[in-house]
Amino acid sequence: xxxxxxxxxxxxxxxxxxxxxxxxxxxxxxxxxxxxxxxxxxxxxxxxxxxxxxxxxxxxxxxxxxxxxxxxxxxxxxxxxxxxxxxxxxxxxxxxxxxxxxxxxxxxxxxxxxxxxxxxxxxxxxxxxxxxxxxxxxxxxxxxxxxxxx
Amino acid sequence: xxxxxxxxxxxxxxxxxxxxxxxxxxxxxxxxxxxxxxxxxxxxxxxxxxxxxxxxxxxxxxxxxxxxxxxxxxxxxxxxxxxxxxxxxxxxxxxxxxxxxxxxxxxxxxxxxxxxxxxxxxxxxxxxxxxxxxxxxxxxxxxxxxxxxxxxxxxxxxxxxxxxxxxxxxxxxxxxxxxxxxxxxxxxxxxxxxxxxxxxxxxxxxxxxxxxxxxxxxxxxxxxxxxxxxxxxxxxxxxxxxxxxxxxxxxxxxxxxxxxxxxxxxxxxxxxxxxxxxxxxxxxxxxxxxxxxxxxxxxxxxxxxxxxxxxxxxxxxxxxxxxxxxxxxxxxxxxxxxxxxxxxxxxxxxxxxxxxxxxxxxxxxxxxxxxxxxxxxxxxxxxxxxxxxxxxxxxxxxxxxxxxxxxxxxxxxx
Numbered sequence: 001x002x003x004x005x006x007x008x009x010x011x012x013x014x015x016x017x018x019x020x021x022x023x024x025x026x027x028x029x030x031x032x033x034x035x036x037x038x039x040x041x042x043x044x045x046x047x048x049x050x051x052x053x054x055x056x057x058x059x060x061x062x063x064x065x066x067x068x069x070x071x072x073x074x075x076x077x078x079x080x081x082x083x084x085x086x087x088x089x090x091x092x093x094x095x096x097x098x099x100x101x102x103x104x105x106x107x108x109x110x111x112x113x114x115x116x117x118x119x120x121x122x123x124x125x126x127x128x129x130x131x132x133x134x135x136x137x138x139x140x141x142x143x144x145x146x147x148x149x150x
Numbered sequence: 151x152x153x154x155x156x157x158x159x160x161x162x163x164x165x166x167x168x169x170x171x172x173x174x175x176x177x178x179x180x181x182x183x184x185x186x187x188x189x190x191x192x193x194x195x196x197x198x199x200x201x202x203x204x205x206x207x208x209x210x211x212x213x214x215x216x217x218x219x220x221x222x223x224x225x226x227x228x229x230x231x232x233x234x235x236x237x238x239x240x241x242x243x244x245x246x247x248x249x250x251x252x253x254x255x256x257x258x259x260x261x262x263x264x265x266x267x268x269x270x271x272x273x274x275x276x277x278x279x280x281x282x283x284x285x286x287x288x289x290x291x292x293x294x295x296x297x298x299x300x301x302x303x304x305x306x307x308x309x310x311x312x313x314x315x316x317x318x319x320x321x322x323x324x325x326x327x328x329x330x331x332x333x334x335x336x337x338x339x340x341x342x343x344x345x346x347x348x349x350x351x352x353x354x355x356x357x358x359x360x361x362x363x364x365x366x367x368x369x370x371x372x373x374x375x376x377x378x379x380x381x382x383x384x385x386x387x388x389x390x391x392x393x394x395x396x397x398x399x400x401x402x403x404x405x406x407x408x409x410x411x412x413x414x415x416x417x418x419x420x421x422x423x424x425x426x427x428x429x430x431x432x433x434x435x436x437x438x439x440x441x442x443x444x445x446x447x448x449x450x451x452x453x454x455x456x457x458x459x460x461x462x463x464x465x466x467x468x469x470x471x472x473x474x475x476x477x478x479x480x481x482x483x484x485x486x487x488x489x490x491x492x493x494x495x496x497x498x499x500x501x502x503x504x505x506x507x508x509x510x511x512x513x514x515x516x517x518x519x520x521x522x523x524x525x526x527x528x529x530x531x532x533x534x535x536x537x538x539x540x541x542x543x544x545x546x547x548x549x550x551x552x553x554x555x556x557x558x559x560x561x562x563x564x
Contacts, residue, residue: 101345
């Protein structure tokens with residue numbers, strides 16, 4: 001779409017990963033997608049450490065699509081860590097998860113999620129949701145000039 | 151305080167010695183003691199006319215007597231001998247005559263479990279510690295007990311001047327509330343963790359089923375014939391149906407304390423519909439199903455449908471290996487209560503594990519033998535208990551199982 005900044009998809013379920021990638025492709029989202037399979041990987045990527053120590057730390061993702069239930073460090077902890085850091089506190093984070101349990105919604109928003117989207121079971125609806133996400137976060141939305149700046 | 155007036159002879163000395171160290175004499179004593187306020191406000195406007203102190207005393211005496219007689223709270227004077235000396239007419243609520251009340255030690259009327267606490271309170275009074283809202287149970291003439299809440303001013307003479315209020319209804323309400331609160335909290339804690347898992351873990355596989363079926367339909371459309379496409383659309387429909395079911399159950403778990411719909415329900419029809427769905431899901435199965443007709447009950451039709459789907463679904467599932475599978479739905483009457491049952495001649499279960507049947511995610515059969523998630527019977531139990539009923543089971547390994555349940559058990563007389 002409008003730029004080539006990375007979409008960071010934090011997703012531990014391989015089928016969900018495949019479906020999300022497919023949905024992005026179907027929606028003509030051309031941005032590169034980096035997949036992190038748990039919270040540790042996600043934070044390593046964002047903060048350019050561990051396996052991602054060599055990447056350009058200044059190149060922040062355009063948006064993080066964050067699942068909540070993840071191995072090791074879960075989505076809410078990732079969100080907390082991102083918001084606690086000056087460097088990433090304005091990074092757009094969209095919670096993209098299975099549940100609409102009230103506690104998840106409340107905790108996500110209190111921790112500073114920018115958006116909360118439930119993955120529909122119906123794949124046609126899923127594609128539509130991803131298309132709109134892409135449209136909004138990659139094209140319409142103007143991120144803060146300070147988001148992801150050192 | 152009225153009592154102080156009535157037993158004037160003991161009052162002055164008692165008050166002088168009291169812990170409050172109020173020194174009062176004569177009329178002043180009564181004024182202040184009764185009004186509990188500074189003296190200047192205590193004297194009625196039309197107080198002393200011409201009769202002098204004696205007439206004033208008599209007039210006030212009559213007034214206090216009326217106060218004692220008309221009080222809706224129970225007022226009494228008891229002596230160091232442990233007997234009531236005087237009781238106000240409000241005591242009639244217990245069913246005894248005044249003679250009956252004064253003829254026995256008052257502890258005789260106290261609930262055996264409250265005697266020790268009552269004695270402790272009397273001893274505290276002897277040490278000049280006032281009694282404020284001490285609750286105990288008094289036995290009425292008809293054998294029932296009433297909760298009384300006592301206040302009593304200390305009097306070192308050993309005479310007790312006490313006021314009691316009947317707080318039985320309040321107590322009952324409080325106890326019922328506390329019980330309901332405990333039960334609701336425990337149930338909610340379980341529900342919370344349960345529905346959290348369900349919300350997250352059960353939808354992902356469905357998304358996969360639906361998503362990849364759709365992917366097949368899109369990417370391999372030339373390779374699929376009409377039947378292939380139809381079957382894939384069935385797969386998608388079922389996945390979406392199950393997602394809806396999960397959502398319904400989650401909604402149920404979230405609204406455990408919300409109002410339950412209650413209307414006339416044709417239980418026989420619900421059972422028939424459940425069996426029809428099962429037969430449609432496995433058209434090749436041959437199961438002999440007997441459904442007792444005309445079983446009309448009351449409840450929330452949507453939840454009862456889920457309950458019967460589960461019970462009959464279990465019967466259907468666990469008769470899977472039978473050459474001649476039998477399932478029966480009916481009801482019997484037990485002490486005037488209707489007991490519904492779902493009986494099958496399937497795999498049954500070991501009664502030693504009956505207590506595990508209804509736990510969430512508890513399974514008594516290997517997944518390879520019978521599929522399932524272990525949610526079904528927990529759901530049944532929740533639904534039945536929301537309908538004021540119970541569910542229980544009898545079974546024997548390889549000799550089938552019978553699940554019984556009641557609805558609105560406390561009130562139902564069929």
